[in-house]
Amino acid sequence: MKKHLFVINPVSGSGNADELLREIADHFSTSHTPFQILQTTGSNDMAAVKGVLDSYGPDIVVVAGGDGTINMVAPLLLSMGIPLGIIPSGSANGLAREFGISMNNALQSILHQHTSLLDVVLINDRYFMLHMADLGLNASLVRRYEEENRSGFMGYAISALQELPTLDRHFQVTITSENNEKHFETNFLVIANTRMYGTGYEINPTGQFNDHQAELCVMKPLSAELIINNLFLQNQPDKNSDLFEIHSYQEVKIKANTPVDFQSDGEYIGELTDLHIRVLPDQLKIIRPDQS
Numbered sequence: 258m259k260k261h262l263f264v265i266n267p268v269s270g271s272g273n274a275d276e277l278l279r280e281i282a283d284h285f286s287t288s289h290t291p292f293q294i295l296q297t298t299g300s301n302d303m304a305a306v307k308g309v310l311d312s313y314g315p316d317i318v319v320v321a322g323g324d325g326t327i328n329m330v331a332p333l334l335l336s337m338g339i340p341l342g343i344i345p346s347g348s349a350n351g352l353a354r355e356f357g358i359s360m361n362n363a364l365q366s367i368l369h370q371h372t373s374l375l376d377v378v379l380i381n382d383r384y385f386m387l388h389m390a391d392l393g394l395n396a397s398l399v400r401r402y403e404e405e406n407r408s409g410f411m412g413y414a415i416s417a418l419q420e421l422p423t424l425d426r427h428f429q430v431t432i433t434s435e436n437n438e439k440h441f442e443t444n445f446l447v448i449a450n451t452r453m454y455g456t457g458y459e460i461n462p463t464g465q466f467n468d469h470q471a472e473l474c475v476m477k478p479l480s481a482e483l484i485i486n487n488l489f490l491q492n493q494p495d496k497n498s499d500l501f502e503i504h505s506y507q508e509v510k511i512k513a514n515t516p517v518d519f520q521s522d523g524e525y526i527g528e529l530t531d532l533h534i535r536v537l538p539d540q541l542k543i544i545r546p547d548q549s
Contacts, residue, residue, distance in 0.1 A: 308318015
């Protein structure tokens with residue numbers, strides 16, 4: 258029998274880890290599937306996960322949390338070829354949405370072990386991105402969300418409304434790929450490896466998680482009120498409204514004229530001016546519901 262390691266963020270989303278632990282025990286004890294559970298603490302979590310990977314030697318690793326927790330665990334699995342399962346218990350579950358994973362089907366999907374390969378994105382050879390990263394507007398909201406120690410979607414919405422008066426700050430960017438150079442003025446630039454944010458907003462409708470490219474989605478000049486209402490308060494506009502100009506790249510450089518807030522997979526990184534984006538194709542096996 259394959260051994261499973263569950264990495265659980267107990268404070269992610271609603272923070273109701275006890276019920277999840279019972280469900281895992283029910284599913285995996287009944288099927289006589291060996292498993293071990295590691296709960297994160299917020300201190301040296303990556304080292305703790307690596308230690309258990311080495312000592313326990315799981316065949317499958319499952320993360321129960323949001324995009325940030327997944328992003329912490331996933332880099333450790335690449336060289337090992339271990340598939341990643343997801344239980345979407347976080348505040349933001351964009352990657353799970355992309356693969357059709359829900360709280361209702363996650364555990365059953367993990368037992369069935371249907372997988373798809375996911376590209377990963379390296380940013381400045383340091384930041385490892387599976388899902389979405391961005392400069393500007395949303396990163397500023399993530400910064401406020403973290404500073405005010407909020408949780409859940411409502412916490413994010415409150416942070417968005419409080420940030421509203423400052424969200425029409427524009428910056429200039431130069432995007433360079435091979436011999437091609439483009440210039441934009443914007444307040445929101447998204448690096449998208451998949452189609453949608455955890456809110457369900459489909460910012461990159463034609464993108465695919467295994468197309469060996471990342472999309473740069475550059476927002477056109479709009480009012481902050483319209484942006485908040487459309488992107489962050491789950492009132493999605495008509496897909497034909499053309500809020501973004503979208504370009505696809507396997508490798509590209511971005512240079513901003515001023516330091517701009519940057520976040521990757523829900524984690525605020527800081528203010529940056531230069532980004533070097535590289536797509537690494539077919540790097541990670543994701544366990545997903547059966548599509549047949």
